[in-house]
Amino acid sequence: MIIVELLGGIFIAVIIMAGIVRISAPITEAIASRLRPEQEKALQTRVSALEQELLQVREQMAEIQQSADFAVKLIEEERRNK
Secondary structure, eight states: OHHHHHHHHHHHHHHHHHHHHHHHHHHHHHHHHHHHHHHHHHHHHHHHHHHHHHHHHHHHHHHHHHHHHHHHHHHHHHHHHH
């Protein structure tokens, strides 16, 4: 008799838990959908900042390359004149 009551209690608990999960799924999805735009905006801001930084690094690399090319030309002219 105790086993039947225990199994009945477990069965009812499982049904209640399944109901809670089923009810909470749309609620959690709604909360998640509200958070996504903020996260996307933050990520887009970060990507834009990284793109700007990459552009600056490329410009600096181009300047360095020009300076190196100029230095190589000067060294070659110096060697030719000796």
